[in-house]
Amino acid sequence: MSKVLMKGNEAIAEAAIAAGCVYFFGYPITPQTEVAEYMAKRLPKVSGLCLQAESEVAAINMLMGASAAGTRAMTSSSSPGVSLKSEGISYIAGCDLPCLVVNVQRGGPGLGGIQPSQQDYYQATRGVGHGDLRLIVLAPSSVQEMASLTAEAFDLADTYRMPAMLLADGALGQMMEPVDFSVFPKRELPEKTWATNGTKGERKKNIVNSLFIDPNELEDSIRARYERYAKVEADEVRYEEYMTDDADIILVAFGITARIAKSAIADTRKEGIKAGLLRPITLWPFPKKKLGELADTAKVFLSVEMSMGQMVDDVRLAVNGKRPVHFFGRTGGIIPSVEEVAAEIRKLAQAY
Amino acid sequence: MDNTQLRNLSIVAGHYGAGKTNFAVNLAIWAKTVFPGLPVHAADLDIVNPYFRTADAVPLLREHGIDPLIPAFANTNVDIPSLPPRMRGLIGSKNDVTIVDVGGDDGSVALGMYRQAILEAGYSLFYVVNRFRPLIADPEDAVGCMIEIERACGLRCTALVNNSNLGAETTEKDIVDCVEYGRECARRCGIPLFCHVWCPEYAPDTPLFMEKGGYAEEPLFPIVNATKRLF
Numbered sequence: 090m091s092k093v094l095m096k097g098n099e100a101i102a103e104a105a106i107a108a109g110c111v112y113f114f115g116y117p118i119t120p121q122t123e124v125a126e127y128m129a130k131r132l133p134k135v136s137g138l139c140l141q142a143e144s145e146v147a148a149i150n151m152l153m154g155a156s157a158a159g160t161r162a163m164t165s166s167s168s169p170g171v172s173l174k175s176e177g178i179s180y181i182a183g184c185d186l187p188c189l190v191v192n193v194q195r196g197g198p199g200l201g202g203i204q205p206s207q208q209d210y211y212q213a214t215r216g217v218g219h220g221d222l223r224l225i226v227l228a229p230s231s232v233q234e235m236a237s238l239t240a241e242a243f244d245l246a247d248t249y250r251m252p253a254m255l256l257a258d259g260a261l262g263q264m265m266e267p268v269d270f271s272v273f274p275k276r277e278l279p280e281k282t283w284a285t286n287g288t289k290g291e292r293k294k295n296i297v298n299s300l301f302i303d304p305n306e307l308e309d310s311i312r313a314r315y316e317r318y319a320k321v322e323a324d325e326v327r328y329e330e331y332m333t334d335d336a337d338i339i340l341v342a343f344g345i346t347a348r349i350a351k352s353a354i355a356d357t358r359k360e361g362i363k364a365g366l367l368r369p370i371t372l373w374p375f376p377k378k379k380l381g382e383l384a385d386t387a388k389v390f391l392s393v394e395m396s397m398g399q400m401v402d403d404v405r406l407a408v409n410g411k412r413p414v415h416f417f418g419r420t421g422g423i424i425p426s427v428e429e430v431a432a433e434i435r436k437l438a439q440a441y
Numbered sequence: 442m443d444n445t446q447l448r449n450l451s452i453v454a455g456h457y458g459a460g461k462t463n464f465a466v467n468l469a470i471w472a473k474t475v476f477p478g479l480p481v482h483a484a485d486l487d488i489v490n491p492y493f494r495t496a497d498a499v500p501l502l503r504e505h506g507i508d509p510l511i512p513a514f515a516n517t518n519v520d521i522p523s524l525p526p527r528m529r530g531l532i533g534s535k536n537d538v539t540i541v542d543v544g545g546d547d548g549s550v551a552l553g554m555y556r557q558a559i560l561e562a563g564y565s566l567f568y569v570v571n572r573f574r575p576l577i578a579d580p581e582d583a584v585g586c587m588i589e590i591e592r593a594c595g596l597r598c599t600a601l602v603n604n605s606n607l608g609a610e611t612t613e614k615d616i617v618d619c620v621e622y623g624r625e626c627a628r629r630c631g632i633p634l635f636c637h638v639w640c641p642e643y644a645p646d647t648p649l650f651m652e653k654g655g656y657a658e659e660p661l662f663p664i665v666n667a668t669k670r671l672f
Binding site for chain 1: 457458571573574575576578606607608610671672
């Protein structure tokens with residue numbers, strides 16, 4: 090039996106275990122709790138450890154320790170919980186440690202609600218912690234991708250020695266779809282020569298640290314990190330195109346919203362409207378080059394999000410004034426309907 | 442199908458994601474034909490899943506003349522199993538048929554608040570399994586899950602529902618391939634196999650495939666898909 094039926098949250102957990110993750114540190118929060126629940130059941134069976142910490146802050150610092158020791162480890166939470174983890178994420182980035190942080194987004198700000206949202210785009214791509222830092226941010230759009238991008242996130246984190254984030258939402262976390270775990274490619278990964286896993290008297294001791302007494306040293310370390318970031322931007326941009334070849338109207342949407350956009354595009358294509366979709370799979374690095382190219386042929390862009398408009402800023406930067414960029418979104422836990430998005434497409438078709 | 446398995450109070454439980462809600466909604470629709478003349482109620486006691494639940498199927502239930510009993514705050518941010526008070530009155534009523542959809546695994550603990558009344562009234566408890574759900578794909582694990590549910594609600598499962606499916610991707614072959622799984626789960630759980638579920642929308646030729654596979658006598662339960670569609 091190659092396929093199984095899973096919730097998105099379970100698919101993340103199973104994919105992580107299949108990818109060799111042996112430590113999970115978390116704290117329950119709807120709508121991601123099934124990740125921890127699944128880990129609690131499965132990890133002990135593969136000699137791993139699932140630990141419910143006393144808080145999100147504790148969990149992220151445990152993750153830093155496990156990662157420093159060279160193991161594959163992760164944490165998961167939902168929006169307010171990720172805010173609590175932000176200090177730790179910054180430390181992990183400052184220590185050049187690879188790990189996976191999952192955010193199954195819910196409505197905010199504050200305690201917000203438990204329904205799905207994409208309101209943490211800014212947080213994930215801009216302000217996930219203090220300091221000059223980036224995360225590799227992957228945005229799955231199906232339960233299959235919840236699994237495949239989890240595996241990919243671990244590999245990317247190891248390759249570039251930096252934390253990666255899987256930015257999902259409550260709908261993807263809760264919905265069920267068939268998943269095939271037999272199709273993930275394996276990367277060649279660098280050896281973790283920096284890990285603090287015991288010298289055995291054979292090498293000098295490794296130090297994992299984000300504190301620098303001399304600002305020149307700190308600047309050097311940041312510049313070296315940014316050289317790696319530049320390589321990520323050059324080599325690791327991922328996106329999906331849907332009917333963009335002849336499109337006058339390009340929708341840009343990620344995650345669950347991209348699937349709604351696809352349905353709306355298919356509906357309006359029947360009416361002769363040439364719409365297409367660019368779905369960023371990596372939110373950082375953002376597919377800005379591709380969007381810039383599309384701006385040469387398309388007439389107008391429409392960013393569709395479950396927020397008041399966050400990714401639209403990146404779309405505008407990428408399009409760079411060549412074409413108008415519009416926005417449509419629902420927020421607070423409301424999922425836009427196919428009809429609403431189709432209506433926005435029709436409006437643009439009339440105007441341009 | 443053995444009609445006698447359906448009683449005035451019929452409860453649906455199972456591992457989360459096995460397809461309880463879909464089955465419960467369809468069981469309520471079927472109950473209208475088994476008990477013509479009696480009002481049928483469908484109660485949503487799911488405290489585990491705030492996203493996909495019976496409350497989503499209210500229009501479908503009303504269309505079939507079924508009375509939905511849903512928590513006052515279903516699908517909001519204060520979703521708790523606060524069923525209307527008339528739920529209590531339905532337990533033990535011989536003039537009503539009530540189908541109760543409870544939450545997965547330990548979610549069935551919410552059922553415990555009615556336990557004494559349910560024991561006095563008599564009940565059926567359908568235990569739903571699905572071989573495509575990894576944590577109950579092994580019949581032995583399905584038994585473990587059943588025991589967990591029975592412990593949480595203090596009631597005994599009375600019949601097994603084999604709802605092995607891959608959602609919209611389910612094929613006729615998938616259903617035939619899972620017949621032995623359903624039988625084995627029922628045998629190990631020590632309860633009768635009530636039915637194998639199939640969705641004509643996704644696998645229209647299931648009866649034909651079952652016959653060809655030598656399973657012509659197996660009880661088949663057709664359902665309409667009642668799961669909320671997001672896009």
